[in-house]
Each structure stands twice: as structure tokens, then as C-alpha cells.
Amino acid sequence: MEPRSDEGHPETEPIPNPARGSSAAKDEDRDAPLDVFVGIALAFLLAAAQLPFVLIFPPLSWLMGLAQLIYVVPLIRRFHRDRRFKMATGLTIGAALVFLLNATCMGFTLFSGKSIV
Numbered sequence: 001m002e003p004r005s006d007e008g009h010p011e012t013e014p015i016p017n018p019a020r021g022s023s024a025a026k027d028e029d030r031d032a033p034l035d036v037f038v039g040i041a042l043a044f045l046l047a048a049a050q051l052p053f054v055l056i057f058p059p060l061s062w063l064m065g066l067a068q069l070i071y072v073v074p075l076i077r078r079f080h081r082d083r084r085f086k087m088a089t090g091l092t093i094g095a096a097l098v099f100l101l102n103a104t105c106m107g108f109t110l111f112s113g114k115s116i117v
Helices: 023-028 037-048 049-055 058-081 085-111
Strands: none
Touching: 037 058, 037 085, 049 058, 058 085
């Protein structure tokens, strides 16, 4: 008895796996070429939106970096869920740059001996 060959039957054809880089996965990715730079700009714009609160109540300016987590982490998760990985990467880079800039400015302010109030 010969072994049965199921080649050519639709029930046995492999189902394409989007995780393996098939064309279906490329169609689902929604990344644009400049999304990294747009994500960085978005991080700086969102940080700039916090400036009026810092100017109104300066003693809480050191919380600006921590408050950044409130809006950055959900946005990064949403971009990952929407398969916009370059935008999530840009937002992460921008948030890190904003955090470092904020930490540098706070360091100069605290170690200069002048009061921020």
C-alpha cells in the first residue's frame, strides 16, 4: 500500500503566519518612513504642553519627568497595538530626550544654589 499524499488539497495547505514576515504582515504594518521623527516631535510637543503648569506652580517642576509617564506609556502601548512600531520607537526616544533635558535643567537649578521659587 502506498502512503497517501494530501498535496493539493485545500484542507492541508499551510495557513500563512503574519509573524513570519509574509506579505500579509507587511500589509498590516502601518509604519510610515518618517514615523520615528514624528514620534520624537510628539514627545516634545506633549512636554511643551506641560510648561504652563510648571510656570504657574514652579515647585512641582521636578514632577514633570514623572508626569510624562502618565501619557507616554499608554501612547506607546497604543502604537504597538496599532502596529506602528516606528512611531512607538520615536516616542520612546523623544521621551528619553525630554527626561534627560529635564534632569539636566533640574540639576543645574538645584546645584546652582538659587531657589526655583
